[in-house]
Amino acid sequence: MTYPEFHYRWELQLQSSPQDLWPYVADTNRFNRDTQVPAVQEIGPVQTNARRLLRFSNRLLSFAWEEDPFDWTYPYRFGVVRRYQTGPIAQMRALLEMTPQSDGGTQLVYQVWAQPRNFWGWIGIPLAIGRVSARRFQAAFKRYDEVAQSGAVPITLRHASHLTPGAKRRLEVIRQRLVQDGADPALVDRLVHLVQEADDLTLARIRPYHLADRWDAPRRDVLELALLATRAGLLDFQWEILCPLCRGASDRVHHTLTDVTSAAHCQTCNIDFHVNFDRSVELTFAPNPAVRAIKAPDFCVAGPQVTPHIAVQQLLPPHTQRQITPILEAGRYRLRTMTLPGGQHVRVTAVGQSQAYFHATNDGWPPQELELAPVPSLQLVNDTDEEQLLILERMVWSDQAATAAEVTTLQRFRDLFADEALRPGEQISVGSLTILFTDLVDSTQMYREIGDATAFGVVMNHFDVLREAIDAEGGALVKTIGDAVMAVFRRPVSALKAILRAQAVLAKPTPGQRPLRLRAALHYGPSIAVSLNEQLDYFGSTINMAARLEKFSLGGDVVLSDAICNDPEIAEFLTEQQAQLQVEPLSETLKGYDQECFSLWRVGKKIED
Numbered sequence: 001m002t003y004p005e006f007h008y009r010w011e012l013q014l015q016s017s018p019q020d021l022w023p024y025v026a027d028t029n030r031f032n033r034d035t036q037v038p039a040v041q042e043i044g045p046v047q048t049n050a051r052r053l054l055r056f057s058n059r060l061l062s063f064a065w066e067e068d069p070f071d072w073t074y075p076y077r078f079g080v081v082r083r084y085q086t087g088p089i090a091q092m093r094a095l096l097e098m099t100p101q102s103d104g105g106t107q108l109v110y111q112v113w114a115q116p117r118n119f120w121g122w123i124g125i126p127l128a129i130g131r132v133s134a135r136r137f138q139a140a141f142k143r144y145d146e147v148a149q150s151g152a153v154p155i156t157l158r159h160a161s162h163l164t165p166g167a168k169r170r171l172e173v174i175r176q177r178l179v180q181d182g183a184d185p186a187l188v189d190r191l192v193h194l195v196q197e198a199d200d201l202t203l204a205r206i207r208p209y210h211l212a213d214r215w216d217a218p219r220r221d222v223l224e225l226a227l228l229a230t231r232a233g234l235l236d237f238q239w240e241i242l243c244p245l246c247r248g249a250s251d252r253v254h255h256t257l258t259d260v261t262s263a264a265h266c267q268t269c270n271i272d273f274h275v276n277f278d279r280s281v282e283l284t285f286a287p288n289p290a291v292r293a294i295k296a297p298d299f300c301v302a303g304p305q306v307t308p309h310i311a312v313q314q315l316l317p318p319h320t321q322r323q324i325t326p327i328l329e330a331g332r333y334r335l336r337t338m339t340l341p342g343g344q345h346v347r348v349t350a351v352g353q354s355q356a357y358f359h360a361t362n363d364g365w366p367p368q369e370l371e372l373a374p375v376p377s378l379q380l381v382n383d384t385d386e387e388q389l390l391i392l393e394r395m396v397w398s399d400q401a402a403t404a405a406e407v408t409t410l411q412r413f414r415d416l417f418a419d420e421a422l423r424p425g426e427q428i429s430v431g432s433l434t435i436l437f438t439d440l441v442d443s444t445q446m447y448r449e450i451g452d453a454t455a456f457g458v459v460m461n462h463f464d465v466l467r468e469a470i471d472a473e474g475g476a477l478v479k480t481i482g483d484a485v486m487a488v489f490r491r492p493v494s495a496l497k498a499i500l501r502a503q504a505v506l507a508k509p510t511p512g513q514r515p516l517r518l519r520a521a522l523h524y525g526p527s528i529a530v531s532l533n534e535q536l537d538y539f540g541s542t543i544n545m546a547a548r549l550e551k552f553s554l555g556g557d558v559v560l561s562d563a564i565c566n567d568p569e570i571a572e573f574l575t576e577q578q579a580q581l582q583v584e585p586l587s588e589t590l591k592g593y594d595q596e597c598f599s600l601w602r603v604g605k606k607i608e609d
């Protein structure tokens with residue numbers, strides 16, 4: 001016999017707005033954990049249109065099911081359908097809807113439909129969902145409302161902290177060591193508190209920039225603290241490889257750069273992709289097990305918060321359409337499906353159109369970019385004979401990721417983790433870097449005049465001055481070659497400030513010391529990370545060019561390439577500093593560059609009268 005479908009509906013009035021609630025309520029992994037749903041396991045490869053085969057089991061029951069991709073429209077609505085292959089339930093649907101209220105709060109409606117397969121389902125569903133889960137659902141939503149209101153990290157919902165035996169004492173030692181190492185004591189206290197109090201899901205993947213934003217602290221300080229804390233035994237770090245489409249990382253986490261390879265595969269999207277340091281490798285942290293062991297199994301693998309850059313995801317059967325009204329942030333988006341090639345490019349602006357049609361067809365997408373308003377009414381149409389998963393995703397990458405490109409150009413990282421290098425022979429693009437080369441002027445003469453031993457000390461001291469100036473500006477000294485130095489920076493203006501500062505210190509040494517002058521040059525462009533002598537190094541034409549430009553420096557100045565001068569921050573800095581600095585155009589030819597003439601600029605301190 002067939003049993004009737006059960007339907008449950010819960011309605012709550014919450015204080016926070018739908019946007020503020022979304023990161024918590026749409027984090028279905030957290031929600032399932034908080035409502036005591038058992039952990040799930042994937043039991044097969046991801047199917048067409050991101051359908052998944054999953055299972056959970058506890059002492060009493062074992063369920064296996066096929067799960068449709070979640071449908072959602074940020075920040076108002078999401079839902080999912082599970083078709084069970086085993087167990088007392090045949091099918092279950094869940095739908096969450098949030099409606100903004102005039103007082104700034106939200107009316108939240110959560111509904112569940114459950115179809116029993118057999119008598120046991122017919123008996124069990126009213127008890128399990130109608131009574132037990134009902135209480136937990138409502139409690140979880142209320143707690144999320146509190147968390148969204150207070151904006152607090154950590155989120156401690158119901159799990160007490162589980163510190164490793166002896167961890168309290170260890171934490172105190174680590175805290176003192178971090179402060180001795182120069183970390184800000186207030187930040188150290190917050191990090192130690194986080195490791196003690198936050199729940200396992202929060203701690204399984206600590207993102208330092210995200211933390212810094214929540215703490216209202218400088219991002220670099222929190223990242224450097226996390227690196228120091230890793231050396232001190234409080235945290236461990238992991239390199240996550242992010243897929244260019246779903247940006248997911250779960251199955252591609254490495255504990256050392258040596259394991260990172262330039263080729264990767266995403267199981268969810270079924271694509272191969274090239275790994276690069278500036279987008280696809282993110283450094284995240286978790287507590288060291290000697291302090292606290294983290295258990296973070298999956299409770300849900302594909303909810304909206306797994307891919308927060310996706311504003312809309314809708315599964316449309318063949319020849320159907322659907323109307324949605326999402327909230328979109330200003331910026332670039334792309335509408336695509338899982339199976340059709342290409343996508344429709346979209347830009348969201350204040351003056352964009354407030355209504356639009358999107359047709360998924362077998363004839364491709366219109367080439368022109370579509371301009372949309374921030375709250376557009378969208379008609380999604382599937383004009384194909386196949387089911388389509390339509391995805392509207394933000395193109396900009398989260399700037400809250402501490403990418404490998406950024407981390408590896410920090411002096412602190414290179415000092416603390418000198419052995420973090422790529423596998424020999426591996427080459428990974430790092431995007432564009434600023435390269436600084438310096439060389440000591442008249443060093444041969446100096447060696448003759450003051451003797452080798454004294455000169456050696458002078459050279460070493462000048463390396464210290466450079467290292468300090470480079471570190472202060474967020475760069476990293478990659479290597480020294482004789483009296484020469486190669487350093488890398490993310491931003492050209494940081495490199496210029498660093499070299500000008502070092503030149504100034506070296507020109508006016510303490511009494512009794514010799515003034516020194518450096519030749520220096522800066523160039524900016526795409527670079528490749530490699531390992532050389534078991535250390536992270538860089539190569540490519542950008543580096544070769546920077547090394548050659550250094551020869552045009554006269555000493556006490558710095559030669560800038562066109563690419564450096566075209567950087568807007570450099571132009572701004574030079575304008576600000578025009579009373580102190582003089583900028584002189586140069587035009588030089590370089591061997592090996594087809595006698596092409598290069599426009600360069602020489603920047604030096606104005607001679608004081």
Ligand SMILES: [Zn+2]
Pocket residue numbers: 243244245246247248266267268269270
């Ligand atoms: Zn993917």
